[in-house]
Amino acid sequence: MAQGPSIRDWLLRSTVVVSEESEGEYGRPPEERSTEELLEYGLVPVDKPAGQTSHQVTAWVKRILGVERAGHSGTLDPLATGMLPVATGRATKVIQALLLGPKEYYSVMRLHDPVPDEQLRSVVSEFTGPIYQRPPVRSRVKRERRIRNVYELEVVERKGNLVLLRSLVQSGTYVRKLIYDMGEVLGPGATMVELRRTRVCDLRESEHMVRLHDLAYAAKLWREGGDDSELRRMVLPIEAGMTHLKPVIAKDTAVDAIAHGSYLAVPGVARMHPGIKKGEVVSIFTHRGELVAIASAEMGYEEIEESGRGVAFRPLRVLMPSGVYPRSWRTKEELGSRENEDEQGSGSGSSPQQP
Numbered sequence: 243m244a245q246g247p248s249i250r251d252w253l254l255r256s257t258v259v260v261s262e263e264s265e266g267e268y269g270r271p272p273e274e275r276s277t278e279e280l281l282e283y284g285l286v287p288v289d290k291p292a293g294q295t296s297h298q299v300t301a302w303v304k305r306i307l308g309v310e311r312a313g314h315s316g317t318l319d320p321l322a323t324g325m326l327p328v329a330t331g332r333a334t335k336v337i338q339a340l341l342l343g344p345k346e347y348y349s350v351m352r353l354h355d356p357v358p359d360e361q362l363r364s365v366v367s368e369f370t371g372p373i374y375q376r377p378p379v380r381s382r383v384k385r386e387r388r389i390r391n392v393y394e395l396e397v398v399e400r401k402g403n404l405v406l407l408r409s410l411v412q413s414g415t416y417v418r419k420l421i422y423d424m425g426e427v428l429g430p431g432a433t434m435v436e437l438r439r440t441r442v443c444d445l446r447e448s449e450h451m452v453r454l455h456d457l458a459y460a461a462k463l464w465r466e467g468g469d470d471s472e473l474r475r476m477v478l479p480i481e482a483g484m485t486h487l488k489p490v491i492a493k494d495t496a497v498d499a500i501a502h503g504s505y506l507a508v509p510g511v512a513r514m515h516p517g518i519k520k521g522e523v524v525s526i527f528t529h530r531g532e533l534v535a536i537a538s539a540e541m542g543y544e545e546i547e548e549s550g551r552g553v554a555f556r557p558l559r560v561l562m563p564s565g566v567y568p569r570s571w572r573t574k575e576e577l578g579s580r581e582n583e584d585e586q587g588s589g590s591g592s593s594p595q596q597p
Contacts, residue, residue, distance in 0.1 A: 248273055249481045249531035256489050257513035260546060268494050268567050269530035272479035277470045281309055282331035283533075283561075284477040286457065287442070287450040290318055290326040299454070303328045306458045307477075308465075315340040316413065316442060324439035325447060333480035336559050339536050341413045342523055343443030343486035344393060350437075351421045353403040355430035362397065362405065365427050369420065370395045378419050390415040410441075443486035452476045480561070481533045487525040488515035490555060492534060497567040500526060500534050506555040508546050518543045526555060528567070535560045 247255075249272050275283065284307075290299050296317045304312035313334040315327045324347075329337035369392055376387045394410040409417060418434045425432025440447040460472035492500060496510030506526060518524055520542045526534045537555040546554050 249479070249527075250529075252485060253489055253491060253513070253527055253531055256515055257491055258516050259513055260511045261493075261509070262512075268497075269528045269532050271530050272481045272532060275479065277464060277473065280474065280477055280479060281307055283333050283480050284309075284330040285333060285337075285480045285483045286328045286330065286452055286477055287445045288326045288328050288457070289447075289451045289453050290323055291454070292321055292323050295320050296326055299326055300328050302454060303330070303457065306454070306461050308461075313337050316345065316439075318439060319418075319437070322437040322439065324437075325442050325445060325451060326439075327442050327445060327483060329480060329483075330477070332561060332563070336480065336484070336533065336536050336561050339487065339523070339525075339559070340443055340445075340483060343413065344410055344441070345413055345415075345439060345443075346408070346410045346441035347417050348398070348438045348440055349407050349409065349417050349421065350435045351405040351407055351424070352433050352435045353405065353428070353430060354425065354432060356403060357428050357430065359400070361428065362400075365424050366395050366397060366407075368427065369424055373420075373423075375416060375419055375423070378416055378422075388414075392420070404435075443483065445483060450478065481527070481531060484525045484533060484536075487523060487536070488518050490514040490518070490524050490526045490537070491529055492526050494529065494567055495570040497528055497534055497562065498564060498569045500557060501560060501562045501564040501566065503557060503560060505540075505553045505557070506537065508541070508549060508551050508554045511546060511554055514543060514546070516543050520545070523558065524555065526557075528562075532562065534562045 272283070286303055288299055288303060290296065296314050300312050300314045307330060309330045311334050312328055312330050315337045318324065318326055327337065327340055372389050372391050374387055375390050391412040392409060392415065394408070396408050397405055398408050399406040409420070411417070417437055421432050421434040457476055460476055464470040464473045490511060491513040492506055493510050493512045496506055500506055512529065518539050520539055522539045524537055524539055526537050528534060535557040536559045537557045540553045540556055541549065
């Protein structure tokens with residue numbers, strides 16, 4: 243997203259018109275933010291080195307960029323390497339939305355004893371699709387058996403008892419445990435000896451990954467020489483990390499209400515993805531491509547098309563601060579004051595307007 247089409251281009255391709263079309267009169271595309279603003283709404287897909295915890299790497303990003311807040315999504319074990327998405331500033335409010343998308347890993351499995359290639363391929367096929375998995379003992383979550391989806395699993399290369407695997411899995415799938423369970427089914431057992439994460443949602447190693455020393459050099463160029471070109475290449479707007487969620491575009495008149503935590507009603511929806519179903523987690527944007535909130539769909543696309551009214555989306559996490567877009571709604575106090583004025587007006591002999 244950072245080097246290709248703009249966020250707005252992606253939005254227009256992904257959505258259809260629900261009500262009257264509008265170009266949007268307010269706001270600014272994420273790509274046009276100043277460097278300081280970018281760091282407040284930033285996303286850095288860090289290439290985590292081996293031997294460091296995810297929390298330590300996140301702390302380094304925070305110190306390198308000089309931001310007050312930083313947080314990561316999807317903890318990697320200290321010995322694992324690869325994609326660690328780190329959000330900065332206000333973007334930390336929505337970084338956990340990356341847990342809703344798939345992740346790709348390359349891992350090295352060591353078989354405890356040789357097994358035939360045909361048997362290995364058979365077990366790989368058996369572990370593709372929905373599987374039962376209990377988190378390992380050294381995990382931060384409750385050790386309950388749960389279902390996880392293995393979307394793709396393939397043998398990339400094999401040399402003796404060492405097998406290079408590529409897996410595309412649902413977030414929350416433990417590849418180490420997946421390899422252990424495969425070893426149990428194979429018979430002799432197996433151990434994971436290396437792990438690298440190469441993709442989180444739509445963030446890919448080949449397009450987005452940033453090494454810490456390169457990030458530090460880019461930050462130095464900006465601070466000491468005013469050259470922010472390298473830094474802007476490495477720090478993505480947080481919107482670039484939300485493309486795995488089906489998008490909704492809110493009308494300008496509805497944006498500030500959402501920023502205050504209000505629901506998005508059907509009349510405030512300008513465009514939306516036609517595949518949105520009730521209960522699905524979606525992203526709400528402005529016409530300019532700014533992320534407003536992560537929300538839950540209270541209605542599906544077809545119901546919104548047919549009803550024309552009612553609550554369409556309920557915010558789960560709000561990113562945009564209030565006051566960025568003009569307010570077009572009234573508080574309860576303002577409504578009460580207006581009612582009092584109407585009552586006083588009718589008492590002085592004027593007749594109320596008919597709707």
